[in-house]
Amino acid sequence: xxxxxxxxxxxxxxxxxxxxxxxxxxxxxxxxxxxxxxxxxxxxxxxxxxxxxxxxxxxxxxxxxxxxxxxxxxxxxxxxxxxxxxxxxxxxxxxxxxxxxxxxxxxxxxxxxxxxxxxxxxxxxxxxxxxxxxxxxxxxxxxxxxxxxxxxxxxxxxxxxxxxxxxxxxxxxxxxxxxxxxxxxxxxxxxxxxxxxxxxxxxxxxxxxxxxxxxxxxxxxxxxxxxxxxxxxxxxxxxxxxxxxxxxxxxxxxxxxxxxxxxxxxxxxxxxxxxxxxxxxxxxxxxxxxxxxxxxxxxxxxxxxxxxxxxxxxxxxxxxxxxxxxxxxxxxxxxxxxxxxxxxxxxxxxxxxxxxxxxxxxxxxxxxxxxxxxxxxxxxxxxxxxxxxxxxxxxxxxxxxxxxxxxxxxxxxxxxxxxxxxxxxxxxxxxxxxxxxxxxxxxxxxxxxxxxxxxxxxxxxxxxxxxxxxxxxxxxxxxxxxxxxxxxxxxxxxxxxxxxxxxxxxxxxxxxxxxxxxxxxxxxxxxxxxxxxxxxxxxxxxxxxxxxxxxxxxxxxxxxxxxxxxxxxxxxxxxxxxxxxxxxxxxxxxxxxxxxxxxxxxxxxxxxxxxxxxxxxxxxxxxxxxxxxxxxxxxxxxxxxxxxxxxxxxxxxxxxxxxxxxxxxxxxxxxxxxxxxxxxxxxxxxxxxxxxxxxxxxxxxxxxxxxxxxxxxxxxxxxxxxxxxxxxxxxxxxxxxxxxxxxxxxxxxxxxxxxxxxxxxxxxxxxxxxxxxxxxxxxxxxxxxxxxxxxxxxxxxxxxxxxxxxxxxxxxxxxxxxxxx
Numbered sequence: 001x002x003x004x005x006x007x008x009x010x011x012x013x014x015x016x017x018x019x020x021x022x023x024x025x026x027x028x029x030x031x032x033x034x035x036x037x038x039x040x041x042x043x044x045x046x047x048x049x050x051x052x053x054x055x056x057x058x059x060x061x062x063x064x065x066x067x068x069x070x071x072x073x074x075x076x077x078x079x080x081x082x083x084x085x086x087x088x089x090x091x092x093x094x095x096x097x098x099x100x101x102x103x104x105x106x107x108x109x110x111x112x113x114x115x116x117x118x119x120x121x122x123x124x125x126x127x128x129x130x131x132x133x134x135x136x137x138x139x140x141x142x143x144x145x146x147x148x149x150x151x152x153x154x155x156x157x158x159x160x161x162x163x164x165x166x167x168x169x170x171x172x173x174x175x176x177x178x179x180x181x182x183x184x185x186x187x188x189x190x191x192x193x194x195x196x197x198x199x200x201x202x203x204x205x206x207x208x209x210x211x212x213x214x215x216x217x218x219x220x221x222x223x224x225x226x227x228x229x230x231x232x233x234x235x236x237x238x239x240x241x242x243x244x245x246x247x248x249x250x251x252x253x254x255x256x257x258x259x260x261x262x263x264x265x266x267x268x269x270x271x272x273x274x275x276x277x278x279x280x281x282x283x284x285x286x287x288x289x290x291x292x293x294x295x296x297x298x299x300x301x302x303x304x305x306x307x308x309x310x311x312x313x314x315x316x317x318x319x320x321x322x323x324x325x326x327x328x329x330x331x332x333x334x335x336x337x338x339x340x341x342x343x344x345x346x347x348x349x350x351x352x353x354x355x356x357x358x359x360x361x362x363x364x365x366x367x368x369x370x371x372x373x374x375x376x377x378x379x380x381x382x383x384x385x386x387x388x389x390x391x392x393x394x395x396x397x398x399x400x401x402x403x404x405x406x407x408x409x410x411x412x413x414x415x416x417x418x419x420x421x422x423x424x425x426x427x428x429x430x431x432x433x434x435x436x437x438x439x440x441x442x443x444x445x446x447x448x449x450x451x452x453x454x455x456x457x458x459x460x461x462x463x464x465x466x467x468x469x470x471x472x473x474x475x476x477x478x479x480x481x482x483x484x485x486x487x488x489x490x491x492x493x494x495x496x497x498x499x500x501x502x503x504x505x506x507x508x509x510x511x512x513x514x515x516x517x518x519x520x521x522x523x524x525x526x527x528x529x530x531x532x533x534x535x536x537x538x539x540x541x542x543x544x545x546x547x548x549x550x551x552x553x554x555x556x557x558x559x560x561x562x563x564x565x566x567x568x569x570x571x572x573x574x575x576x577x578x579x580x581x582x583x584x585x586x587x588x589x590x591x592x593x594x595x596x597x598x599x600x601x602x603x604x605x606x607x608x609x610x611x612x613x614x615x616x617x618x619x620x621x622x623x624x625x626x627x628x629x630x631x632x633x634x635x636x637x638x639x640x641x642x643x644x645x646x647x648x649x650x651x652x653x654x655x656x657x658x659x660x661x662x663x664x665x666x667x668x669x670x671x672x673x674x675x676x677x678x679x680x681x682x683x684x685x686x687x688x689x690x691x692x693x694x695x696x697x698x699x700x701x702x703x704x705x706x707x708x709x710x711x712x713x714x715x716x717x718x719x720x721x722x723x724x725x726x727x728x729x730x731x732x733x734x735x736x737x738x739x740x741x742x743x744x745x746x747x748x749x750x751x752x753x754x755x756x757x758x759x760x761x762x763x764x765x766x767x768x769x770x771x772x773x774x775x776x777x778x779x780x781x782x783x784x785x786x787x788x789x790x791x792x793x794x795x796x797x798x799x800x801x802x803x804x805x806x807x808x809x810x811x812x813x814x815x816x817x818x819x820x821x
Contacts, residue, residue, distance in 0.1 A: 007325040011332075017297055018329065021290045024709070025333025028283035029379065030340030031702065033364065033372045035276045037345050040371075041362035043269055047260055048187065050124040054221040055259040058090070058234065060213065060251025065533070069255050071213040074205065076241055076250065080217075083237050086230050087219040091119040094203050094214055096194045100466055100674060102169040103156065107466070107674050110152065112170070112196040114203035120147075122220045123190065130164045130182030137181075137199040140207070146170075146178035147197040150186040168196070172465040176202070191216065211249050211518065218259065231256050249518045263357055267774060271695050274772055278434065278702045281427045283379065285709045288424040291383040292713055294326060295417055296720050319388040326384025327377060334376030338369065353690035386416055421710075421717050422757040428703075428710040429761020429794060433769055435703035436786040437779055438696040444778035445689055448627050451620040453548035456498075457681035458655040459506075460647040460662055463674050481540075481641045485559070487669045488542065491649060494661050498650045501543030504642035505536075519633060521579065522589035522599065522610055534575060534631040536592050538640040544617060546648040554586050554615030561636040566600075567608025568636055570615045575631035588613045592633060592640075611635060623688035626777055648681070655680055695775065707793070711801040718750045718805040730814040739810040746809050750802035751795075758794050762787055 011018045046052050059069040060076065072080075072092070081090050095113035117138035126132070127147060137145045146168045148157075157163045168178045178198060189195070205214060221230060234254035242250045261269070308318060342364050352359055464480040484502050491500045517536050541557045543549075552573065561568050569590055576585050589599055589610045601609045619629035637645065651658055659678045666676055722729070729742055769781040779786065 003321050003324040004328065006321070007328045010325055011329060014297065017293060018332075021293055021329055022333045022336060024286045024289055025330055025379065026336035026340055027705065028279075028286035029330075029334045029337030029372065029376055030344060031279045031337075032276075032283050032375055033338060033341035033368055034344035034348060035272075035279045036371050037341065037364050037368040038348060038359075038362050039272050039276050040367055042272060042356065042358045043260075043264055045358075045361070045367075047263065049259075051220075052259060054223075055123070056219050056221060056227070056230070057257050057259055057262045058217045058219055059255040059257070060238065061253045061255040062251050063253060067251070069257075070251055072215040072217050073210050073213050073250075074207045074215060075210045076238070077215050077217060078207075079241055080234070080237065084233060086222055086225045086233055088222055089118050089122050090217060090219045091116045091122045092200065092215040092217045093119060093191060094200065094205065094216065096192050098463070099196065100171040100463065101156075101196070102171050102175070107171065108156075109674065110195045111193050112172075112198060113191060113194045114200040115197045116200045119197075119218065122218055125185070125188060127182035128185040129161070130180070132182060133197075133199050137201065139201045142199060142201045144176060144178045144202065145181045145199050147182040147184060148180055149184050149189055149195045151189070152195045153183045170196070170198070175466075210245060227256060227258070265357065267691075268356055270772070270774055271691070274434070274775070275695065275698055275702075278431055278699055278706075281431050282702050282706050282709070283375075284382075285424040285427050285706050285713070287379055287383040288420045288427075289709055289713045289716070290326075290329070291386045292417055292420055292716055294322075294384060294387040295420075296716070297387075322388035323381065323384045326388070327380030330376050330380030330383070334372055334379070337376075338364070338372055341368070341372070351694065353687075353694055355691060386420065417717050417720075418753055421713050421753045422760065424710045424713050425754055425757025425794070425798075426761035426764060428706040429758050429790060430765045430768055431699075431703040431706045432790045432793065433762070433765035433787055434772060435696070435700045436790050437769055437772065437776055437781060437783060438692075438699050440779045440783065440786055441776040442689070442692055442696045445627070445692060448621065448777070450623070450627060450685075451549065451618055451629070454681040454685050456651045456653070456655050457546065458647075458649045458651065458658060458662070458678055459681055459684060460649070460666070460676040460678045462502075462645050462647065462666070462670075462676050463643070464645070465643040466672060466674065480643065480645065481563075481638045483670050484540065484637070484641075484645060484647075487666060488540065488647070490665045490669065491647070491662060492542075494658060494665070496651050496653055496658060498652050499542050499545045500647060500649045501546045502540040502637055502645045502647050503543050504538040504637065504640075504645050506646055506648075517592065520591045522591070532579060532631075534633050536633045536635065538635045538637040538642055538645075539570075540637040543648060546650045547620075548650075549620060550618040552616045552618060554613075556615060557634075557636045557638075559638070562638045563606060565639070567611035567639060568614045569611035570617050570634040571613055572617050572629065572632045572634075573619045574629045575633065576616055578631050585613050585616060590633060592635065608639060611639075623685060647676075692775065692777075707797055711797050714750055714754065714798055714801040715804060717753070718746060718802055719808070721749065722746060722805045722809045725809075726812060729809055729812050733812065733814045742809050742812075743806050746806035747799070747802045750798060750806075754794065754798040758791055761794075762791065765790075 047055070049055060058072065058080070060072050061068055061070060077090070077092055084090075093113050093115045096111040097113075098109045099112040100107045101110045115133065117133040117135050120126070120132045128150060130147070133145065133147070137143050148163075148168070153159060153163060157166070160166075163180055163183060166180050168180050170176055170178060184197075206212060221227075231254070234256060238251060238254045242252050345362060345364055349359055349362060462480075462484070464483075488500050488502065491497060518533050519536070521532070539557065541559055541561075544551060544556055554570075557568065557570070567589075571585060571590075579585075580588065589612050591610050599610050617634070620632070621627035621629050647662075649655065649658060649662065662678060663675060666673060729745075732745075733742065765787065766782055773781050
């Protein structure tokens with residue numbers, strides 16, 4: 001307690017030193033507390049399920065084809081259930097997807113999933129009201145039952161306790177009315193913000209189609225079963241299934257991923273850990289700066305420490321006193337930093353892109369406060385250890401002389417302070433290298449040529465899943481392509497419209513692998529179901545022109561390519577390079593469903609199975625942080641319509657002025673269609689780079705703070721060195737040294753430290769920046785240009801930091817410097 005009281009008095013006696021040190025530490029500790037809260041809330045905090053560490057997701061995979069995770073086919077899922085004994089159970093779901101909920105006010109969109117009867121049982125979550133699904137609910141054409149989320153119950157049913165037994169009308173792929181049998185507890189929305197759960201027996205998917213990969217699966221490991229054991233057994237089962245079904249596309253292995261890791265995602269995990277590492281680096285640099293301040297402050301107390309030692313104080317007693325002061329200083333900084341962390345967390349959550357999972361749950365809670373306390377004490381010990389060690393054994397003969405000026409403690413102290421500066425320069429170099437790579441990656445991502453022209457283009461999302469529309473069957477006026485053709489003609493007549501077209505799918509907007517659906521080339525056998533795969537899409541005439549996609553060979557689709565005409569297809573450059581490198585692609589035939597049969601064969605709906613390649617178009621890259629082209633097949637939308645197409649309208653001027661007219665024309669042509677969501681294609685592109693832009697901004701911000709702290713450290717060391725070397729500089733100038741000689745002396749001293757720290761930092765960056773490889777686009781982690789620019793920035797900032805104390809040294813009066821001699 002005496003040490004603590006004395007430490008308080010010492011800090012109050014030096015308010016300037018205390019304020020600078022507290023603010024420096026508050027910045028580092030506050031940022032670390034905030035990032036720990038984010039990492040804990042997103043990556044570490046258990047999911048709200050009983051024994052969640054035993055919950056895993058299962059996916060089919062084909063490592064030889066580069067497919068890490070693929071949805072499971074119903075027959076394979078059924079065989080997993082019967083052949084394995086390592087799980088307490090397996091459940092499946094499809095979705096979530098946007099469904100149209102019919103209310104008295106009209107149609108609203110909700111997120112819905114088809115869930116197997118045992119999904120809630122495996123999660124060990126009971127409805128707040130009502131019951132779970134039963135096996136009777138889960139049968140094809142079984143009871144039409146639904147469970148709703150607590151949020152939907154409050155918003156759409158006003159929290160009515162009599163909601164059980166009421167009807168819920170869903171208008172998707174036909175209008176059906178379900179009976180509400182349960183309400184889930186608050187906050188439960190698994191999977192991915194689901195608001196309505198329907199029994200999977202009504203999902204309309206054929207349960208015997210082994211090539212139909214559309215089930216997401218969940219399992220609970222039995223007690224004592226390790227992930228490695230489960231992986232080995234499931235791989236053996238899947239390999240046996242693949243051997244039993246040759247010629248069918250079946251995954252060769254199984255990917256088992258803990259539910260928490262699957263929920264977070266690999267890229268989010270990497271990005272958050274990188275950001276936290278950067279913030280930890282900022283805290284270390286702050287510690288180094290405060291350690292240098294403490295060394296300078298302890299130098300002025302040499303005589304006091306010498307008297308303590310002369311009166312019998314042991315080295316440990318001196319170290320304890322100095323460490324108590326440093327820990328107390330850190331605790332004050334930690335208290336201020338905790339307050340700062342609340343603001344940082346709020347700003348982080350508000351500025352973050354919407355696709356970071358679990359971010360809404362992030363708070364500065366008790367766990368974060370415990371982390372802050374531990375980090376604060378460790379911080380105090382880290383920056384207090386150097387001065388405590390150096391000054392706990394003073395030279396009494398020098399320390400007690402009347403002429404002692406509180407020198408820095410000799411050569412060893414100078415080396416210690418120099419080593420600290422080298423350390424913070426090295427840390428700042430690593431952080432700057434990471435920020436430079438991310439900035440260069442983002443710059444290349446923003447200017448990447450995706451293979452189309454996004455300017456002056458609007459996207460309108462249509463939904464033909466409402467009742468009254470059918471994709472294939474008669475009568476023809478209920479097919480989406482009939483109404484879309486009429487709608488496109490009316491839109492093309494609007495003033496300011498240059499061209500318009502429709503497509504079923506448009507560019508992946510995340511970092512998951514391509515869908516890579518199987519297809520067949522007529523005349524080429526597919527051995528053991530491991531045939532070729534490609535992305536597939538359905539587009540209308542006008543789509544290519546609206547987006548500015550070039551036709552390299554052949555022709556575009558026309559309005560004559562209808563359901564009754566021969567099947568036609570377009571392919572892209574990547575498709576030709578991979579599958580027809582030395583062969584003419586035009587005139588070849590492909591089938592996106594890989595069905596055998598004659599060229600004129602049609603399926604049960606009258607759709608042509610085989611399509612002739614009539615054109616080759618330029619590549620279009622995905623909207624992801626790795627925008628690479630993949631092989632792609634385009635079918636005519638008139639022959640291969642889907643329920644949720646997108647319209648693409650190119651305008652001659654500002655495209656947003658057309659939004660109201662497009663909604664009006666859509667309502668006139670298709671009155672019962674939900675109001676289309678309309679946005680600019682450039683905004684769509686902006687969403688694709690929101691996360692890398694956010695990550696790069698944070699990394700750059702904290703790297704700039706690190707550089708500033710490093711510059712302050714360099715300035716502090718040199719400034720103090722000038723003060724301690726006044727007599728030496730005076731002697732040099734008295735003996736004829738010129739001002740430029742003094743300038744080069746001080747700047748040279750600073751640059752030696754900077755160059756050594758920079759060299760160590762570059763070496764560390766070459767090894768550590770490989771961690772962010774998955775976050776980079778178009779730039780290598782060891783890019784020499786980036787590392788060279790980092791070195792130049794570091795030297796420039798160091799020169800500025802060295803200039804002020806060097807200039808002060810130049811203006812020293814030799815008579816004043818030597819007066820005491």
